[in-house]
Amino acid sequence: MAGRVTLDDIAQRVGVSKTLVSLVLNGKAERYGISKQTCDRVFVAVHELNYRPNQTARSLRTGKTRTIGLVVSDISNAFYANLAREFEDLATAQGYSVFICSTDEDVEKEKSLITMLRNRQVDGLVVSSSQDKTDWLNAINDGGTPLVLIDRHLGNNTLSAVVGANRKGGRMLARHLVEQGFQNPLVIGLSTNHISSVAERIEGFVEVFKNENLEYAVHEVGFHSVQSDVVNLLNGIEAKRFKPDCLFAVNNNIATAVLQYLSAKNVKVPNELGLVCFDDMPYFSIIKPSVTAVEQPIAKICSKAFGILQELMETGSNSKTTGVVEIPVKVKIRESSMLKSN
Amino acid sequence: MAGRVTLDDIAQRVGVSKTLVSLVLNGKAERYGISKQTCDRVFVAVHELNYRPNQTARSLRTGKTRTIGLVVSDISNAFYANLAREFEDLATAQGYSVFICSTDEDVEKEKSLITMLRNRQVDGLVVSSSQDKTDWLNAINDGGTPLVLIDRHLGNNTLSAVVGANRKGGRMLARHLVEQGFQNPLVIGLSTNHISSVAERIEGFVEVFKNENLEYAVHEVGFHSVQSDVVNLLNGIEAKRFKPDCLFAVNNNIATAVLQYLSAKNVKVPNELGLVCFDDMPYFSIIKPSVTAVEQPIAKICSKAFGILQELMETGSNSKTTGVVEIPVKVKIRESSMLKSN
DNA sequence: CTGAAAGCGCTTACAG
DNA sequence: CTGAAAGCGCTTACAG
Numbered sequence: 001m002a003g004r005v006t007l008d009d010i011a012q013r014v015g016v017s018k019t020l021v022s023l024v025l026n027g028k029a030e031r032y033g034i035s036k037q038t039c040d041r042v043f044v045a046v047h048e049l050n051y052r053p054n055q056t057a058r059s060l061r062t063g064k065t066r067t068i069g070l071v072v073s074d075i076s077n078a079f080y081a082n083l084a085r086e087f088e089d090l091a092t093a094q095g096y097s098v099f100i101c102s103t104d105e106d107v108e109k110e111k112s113l114i115t116m117l118r119n120r121q122v123d124g125l126v127v128s129s130s131q132d133k134t135d136w137l138n139a140i141n142d143g144g145t146p147l148v149l150i151d152r153h154l155g156n157n158t159l160s161a162v163v164g165a166n167r168k169g170g171r172m173l174a175r176h177l178v179e180q181g182f183q184n185p186l187v188i189g190l191s192t193n194h195i196s197s198v199a200e201r202i203e204g205f206v207e208v209f210k211n212e213n214l215e216y217a218v219h220e221v222g223f224h225s226v227q228s229d230v231v232n233l234l235n236g237i238e239a240k241r242f243k244p245d246c247l248f249a250v251n252n253n254i255a256t257a258v259l260q261y262l263s264a265k266n267v268k269v270p271n272e273l274g275l276v277c278f279d280d281m282p283y284f285s286i287i288k289p290s291v292t293a294v295e296q297p298i299a300k301i302c303s304k305a306f307g308i309l310q311e312l313m314e315t316g317s318n319s320k321t322t323g324v325v326e327i328p329v330k331v332k333i334r335e336s337s338m339l340k341s342n
Numbered sequence: 343m344a345g346r347v348t349l350d351d352i353a354q355r356v357g358v359s360k361t362l363v364s365l366v367l368n369g370k371a372e373r374y375g376i377s378k379q380t381c382d383r384v385f386v387a388v389h390e391l392n393y394r395p396n397q398t399a400r401s402l403r404t405g406k407t408r409t410i411g412l413v414v415s416d417i418s419n420a421f422y423a424n425l426a427r428e429f430e431d432l433a434t435a436q437g438y439s440v441f442i443c444s445t446d447e448d449v450e451k452e453k454s455l456i457t458m459l460r461n462r463q464v465d466g467l468v469v470s471s472s473q474d475k476t477d478w479l480n481a482i483n484d485g486g487t488p489l490v491l492i493d494r495h496l497g498n499n500t501l502s503a504v505v506g507a508n509r510k511g512g513r514m515l516a517r518h519l520v521e522q523g524f525q526n527p528l529v530i531g532l533s534t535n536h537i538s539s540v541a542e543r544i545e546g547f548v549e550v551f552k553n554e555n556l557e558y559a560v561h562e563v564g565f566h567s568v569q570s571d572v573v574n575l576l577n578g579i580e581a582k583r584f585k586p587d588c589l590f591a592v593n594n595n596i597a598t599a600v601l602q603y604l605s606a607k608n609v610k611v612p613n614e615l616g617l618v619c620f621d622d623m624p625y626f627s628i629i630k631p632s633v634t635a636v637e638q639p640i641a642k643i644c645s646k647a648f649g650i651l652q653e654l655m656e657t658g659s660n661s662k663t664t665g666v667v668e669i670p671v672k673v674k675i676r677e678s679s680m681l682k683s684n
Numbered sequence: 685c686t687g688a689a690a691g692c693g694c695t696t697a698c699a700g
Numbered sequence: 701c702t703g704a705a706a707g708c709g710c711t712t713a714c715a716g
Contacts, residue, residue: 055461055462059692060693085444097443099439144346259628286602376702401694691711696706698705699703
């Protein structure tokens with residue numbers, strides 16, 4: 001029976017109209033000059049009957065669901081899991097609930113999830129998109145669902161985006177490697193290299209070696225076959241013409257696969273092969289050698305993105321854009337890339 | 343303007359009633375003998391106007407939201423992140439969306455999140471509860487929101503629960519340690535030791551050493567201070583009367599903190615100190631020495647839990663319970679606990 | 685200070 | 701085969 005209690009029930013109990021009850025419950029008592037006494041009678045009844053407002057009905061009437069959709073490639077990826085948690089906390093503090101969806105880097109899946117979320121009338125969308133064009137998402141944003149991109153952008157266009165300073169991170173890693181005397185890096189990217197985060201990491205990285213006139217190579221592994229692709233890539237490495245003296249894994253999943261391989265093959269890091277990567281993980285400082293990685297400021301990325309989204313949701317001005325906001329990153333230099341002892 | 347298209351709009355466009363349109367859209371055309379031709383006209387209009395049904399309105403009318411609440415202690419914990427992903431896939435496949443909430447092991451927070459989710463009219467709840475009593479959650483389940491416990495149970499009572507075989511896992515780890523010649527384990531538990539999963543891991547583990555008449559100790563660390571508590575605990579260890587020759591970390595967060603400490607202090611594992619833990623992580627097989635851990639069958643736990651929940655949601659028989667369902671676990675024996683070479 | 689009424693956008697008996 | 705009407709549980713002008 002609990003849960004079937006409605007506004008009418010409590011209105012009857014108190015002997016007032018449901019308008020009155022609604023007003024009181026929404027904190028508009030004062031504005032309408034409703035007496036403290038009446039309010040209390042309402043509160044008592046609410047408590048006695050254990051009334052819980054039906055948020056669905058409320059949403060239908062107000063057009064607001066206090067709900068946000070968070071769309072990422074894979075919530076089980078530690079980076080996105082951390083991001084989701086930060087975002088959840090921000091959202092909950094403001095009375096929002098969040099739907100979390102994983103796209104597996106599949107554009108069609110992303111679109112259908114976003115459409116589903118819009119049908120559920122989410123007030124806003126935060127997406128780490130796998131798309132390479134901006135039009136589809138632009139239409140969503142213009143169509144009344146505020147949207148901010150996170151972790152990846154689609155060019156400095158109409159959509160707001162909050163990302164880590166990927167290009168700079170890549171550059172910093174490369175400079176550090178050069179300083180340490182490394183000369184020929186192999187970059188292990190993703191088949192989804194069009195994604196801005198990955199692309200910029202690689203661009204920034206490669207730029208440095210290009211300027212130094214050093215030879216490098218860029219290879220890709222598939223999103224769904226990271227581990228086996230890494231194995232295949234590294235297995236033949238000595239036989240190939242290009243012999244890298246260090247590796248750059250563009251994200252934490254690739255880094256883990258690389259570490260797995262190097263550990264199994266007993267490759268000596270950093271002397272036989274140096275290693276740097278993106279997305280610092282707790283275990284990178286535990287293992288031997290510890291791993292040099294770029295740490296992204298997830299909390300800052302989330303709070304910035306949430307702030308922008310909130311502004312859009314509240315003002316309803318979905319035409320306004322903040323462009324691409326870049327949050328500084330930090331490189332954690334560790335043993336895997338230190339040829340010289342500092 | 344897209345998004346503002348309603349059933350009425352498309353009814354007008356086609357020149358039929360919205361009843362008709364609704365019937366067609368819900369696949370009831372055949373049942374009501376609506377002509378193929380009429381259906382097609384509806385579909386065309388839907389497509390032309392880019393109609394998307396308002397799920398909120400639908401929910402209010404039907405009383406179903408096709409929404410599930412997943413409540414765990416922390417979505418950024420790798421174990422729950424994986425669990426959430428498995429659960430998301432199962433739910434999405436059946437047209438459900440899932441709200442994910444983190445409680446930080448705080449009972450009041452858990453209650454307020456669950457109440458919020460109920461106000462949002464979720465069709466069902468899956469919770470990894472921090473509560474030690476069953477009455478509050480029972481009331482929820484009896485009050486019309488089907489609920490299944492996951493990862494932890496509250497005794498073999500009215501609520502359905504799906505958990506890993508924690509006691510057995512603890513026992514297996516202990517037997518393995520004994521076989522390897524370890525004699526005096528230090529168990530590092532959590533201040534939330536009342537939680538069934540942790541409690542049973544410890545019980546199963548301790549039971550073995552008790553039967554062998556071997557001395558052991560159980561200490562606890564705080565949920566919010568795992569790292570510092572682990573440091574404090576292990577720091578004084580040589581000076582204490584009880585000197586362990588191996589450690590049992592009851593979950594992956596504790597294990598990571600322990601590894602961090604052991605690595606920093608250059609403790610030789612397993613010779614100076616053996617280590618076993620719960621919740622296998624990819625990096626456990628990368629690091630040296632690799633870490634012995636119990637692997638929980640997350641996919642199976644989720645599919646079982648989802649199946650039970652679905653049954654409850656569809657039949658509405660929230661009084662039925664399957665009791666506590668235990669899913670077998672596997673222990674991954676690795677170097678951190680191998681004194682004898684096998 | 686308070687209430688009757690409309691309406692958010694659907695679905696579903698009911699009637700023809 | 702099809703439509704008019706009621707109603708899910710709220711909020712919000714509007715009127716007094």
